[in-house]
Amino acid sequence: MARIVNLNQARKARDKTAREAQAAANRVAHGRSKAEKQADRAAAERRARLLDGVKREP
Numbered sequence: 001m002a003r004i005v006n007l008n009q010a011r012k013a014r015d016k017t018a019r020e021a022q023a024a025a026n027r028v029a030h031g032r033s034k035a036e037k038q039a040d041r042a043a044a045e046r047r048a049r050l051l052d053g054v055k056r057e058p
Contacts, residue, residue: 032040
């Protein structure tokens with residue numbers, strides 16, 4: 001016998017897990033000090049410069 005599923009409850013539960021995942025990502029991205037953000041930005045720029053420096057021209 002099939003299990004009866006309330007589609008409204010299933011949709012709300014799915015949306016709630018998505019919101020919780022987004023909140024966790026936001027906490028990671030925005031819950032850092034200014035120095036940490038600047039260090040990450042500098043590291044990304046360093047990686048980009050290094051990658052551009054070893055790129056071959058066709």
